[in-house]
Amino acid sequence: MNNTSAEFGWIWEKVCQEMQTTASRDAVERWFCPLRILALSEEQITLEAPDSIYRYWIEENYLPQLSSALAKILGRQVRVVFPAAPSGTHAAAAEQPRKAEKPELRTNGASETVSSNGLNPRYTFDSFIVGANSEFADAAAHAVANAPARAYNPVFFYGKVGLGKTHLMQAIGNGIHRLHRSLKVQYVTCEQFTNEFIDAIQKGALLRFRRKYREVDVLLLDDVQFLAGKERSQEEFFHTFNCLFDGSKQIVLTSDAVPSAMQTLEKRLTSRFEWGLTAELLPPQLETRLAILRHKMRILSISVPDEILSTIAERIQSNVRQLEGALNRVAAFAALHPERLTAGQVQLLLKDLFNKHSTHSVTIESIQKQVAETFDIRLADMTSKRRLAHITLPRMVAMYLSRKFTTCSLAEIGENFGGRDHGTVLHAQRVVAEKLQSESRFETVVRELIEKLENPE
Numbered sequence: 001m002n003n004t005s006a007e008f009g010w011i012w013e014k015v016c017q018e019m020q021t022t023a024s025r026d027a028v029e030r031w032f033c034p035l036r037i038l039a040l041s042e043e044q045i046t047l048e049a050p051d052s053i054y055r056y057w058i059e060e061n062y063l064p065q066l067s068s069a070l071a072k073i074l075g076r077q078v079r080v081v082f083p084a085a086p087s088g089t090h091a092a093a094a095e096q097p098r099k100a101e102k103p104e105l106r107t108n109g110a111s112e113t114v115s116s117n118g119l120n121p122r123y124t125f126d127s128f129i130v131g132a133n134s135e136f137a138d139a140a141a142h143a144v145a146n147a148p149a150r151a152y153n154p155v156f157f158y159g160k161v162g163l164g165k166t167h168l169m170q171a172i173g174n175g176i177h178r179l180h181r182s183l184k185v186q187y188v189t190c191e192q193f194t195n196e197f198i199d200a201i202q203k204g205a206l207l208r209f210r211r212k213y214r215e216v217d218v219l220l221l222d223d224v225q226f227l228a229g230k231e232r233s234q235e236e237f238f239h240t241f242n243c244l245f246d247g248s249k250q251i252v253l254t255s256d257a258v259p260s261a262m263q264t265l266e267k268r269l270t271s272r273f274e275w276g277l278t279a280e281l282l283p284p285q286l287e288t289r290l291a292i293l294r295h296k297m298r299i300l301s302i303s304v305p306d307e308i309l310s311t312i313a314e315r316i317q318s319n320v321r322q323l324e325g326a327l328n329r330v331a332a333f334a335a336l337h338p339e340r341l342t343a344g345q346v347q348l349l350l351k352d353l354f355n356k357h358s359t360h361s362v363t364i365e366s367i368q369k370q371v372a373e374t375f376d377i378r379l380a381d382m383t384s385k386r387r388l389a390h391i392t393l394p395r396m397v398a399m400y401l402s403r404k405f406t407t408c409s410l411a412e413i414g415e416n417f418g419g420r421d422h423g424t425v426l427h428a429q430r431v432v433a434e435k436l437q438s439e440s441r442f443e444t445v446v447r448e449l450i451e452k453l454e455n456p457e
């Protein structure tokens with residue numbers, strides 16, 4: 001093959017875009033954008049990296065995703081090769097300023113001050129609206145803020161996107177800061193923790209890094225699922241955890257899944273996460289969604305008619321961040337054209353958000369149908385006791401997708417799959433998550449299934 005460097009540049013850009021479907025934008029910018037294709041043959045791609053740490057990090061953490069991104073863009077499987085970098089190669093790139101690694105919280109565009117301990121004063125208990133969905137988690141959070149390291153340790157909040165995990169964790173930090181001023185609190189996202197760790201290795205500043213995270217009274221670590229598959233960072237966090245725990249310091253963690261479902265996290269770590277208290281954040285019920293909207297309205301000093309608030313609360317059910325986004329959009333429109341704020345106008349303004357949620361809702365039944373059709377098995381096998389491999393795998397995929405798309409509990413999902421128990425659903429989740437990481441063809445099939453469920457004809 002005779003590719004030009006412009007073609008290589010184009011291919012690499014596409015690969016980086018594709019990588020963003022499985023890795024965060026920050027991670028792609030940090031680890032993939034600085035790479036360059038040196039050579040490409042039928043079977044092999046040779047990549048140049050700024051220094052050897054890139055090769056190490058990518059091989060350790062991202063090889064399956066990179067291979068499947070390459071396969072998708074090139075239309076064939078290729079082996080990834082990094083030549084040994086001569087010293088000084090690409091040094092300029094290595095010195096490029098990195099993206100700011102300061103804690104950045106999602107703020108709906110409003111500018112906010114986040115202090116060096118990572119705490120954002122906006123996230124307090126007062127601004128967290130409690131409903132049946134969050135009662136238990138909220139009570140645990142209050143208990144920890146009142147008596148750090150004495151109530152529950154560690155505390156592990158989990159739940160789907162945008163349901164208030166970060167808010168509650170930050171409220172603990174702000175609460176402790178207010179009630180126990182002498183205690184040192186540090187909030188950090190796992191992505192930041194990992195990036196700082198790598199920087200510390202590169203700069204020979206591990207001691208300073210360890211002091212920052214091991215000499216605190218309260219460590220708030222957000223999105224621990226990000227540690228999945230990152231062996232060195234897990235190892236580092238394992239020691240950080242032990243050091244803090246043994247010193248009776250408070251640890252609070254959040255994640256998108258229960259510890260036991262985090263298949264690519266080391267067992268010794270997930271078992272520690274389960275030592276203390278685990279609390280799930282569920283999607284809020286209608287009254288709570290309305291209460292959240294009313295509260296945000298007061299904070300923003302805006303007024304939106306009740307019937308429009310109700311429409312938003314009814315149509316956006318599973319993500320508080322989107323609920324806030326919808327309100328902001330409506331408020332911005334109302335500020336410009338107060339006389340034109342009608343129900344029809346709101347439908348138009350929020351069409352994309354409404355479509356995502358309720359114009360078609362993905363149910364366990366629709367998932368079972370779609371999966372059965374894709375894998376060419378009988379619908380009845382979704383609930384049958386048959387345990388042939390060609391049936392159990394699709395059934396596990398359907399359970400995994402039911403967890404992803406619906407708000408049903410593990411027990412409810414099990415019930416819909418022929419009265420299976422919650423442990424079976426959890427096991428299915430683990431098996432599928434693991435296969436997604438390791439088998440690119442399987443990952444493609446599941447991705448296509450997700451697309452079909454999200455965009456039915």
Ligand SMILES: Nc1ncnc2c1ncn2[C@@H]1O[C@H](COP(=O)(O)OP(=O)(O)OP(=O)(O)O)[C@@H](O)[C@H]1O
Pocket residue numbers: 106127128129130134159160161162163164165166167168223256292320321324
């Ligand atoms: N119960 C609630 N009361 C008031 N605001 C809430 C509540 N739950 C969530 N929010 C708001 O919704 C937004 C998203 O919440 P947050 O970032 O805490 O979610 P998350 O579960 O950490 O999401 P992710 O999984 O994406 O990290 C924030 O602005 C937060 O203040």
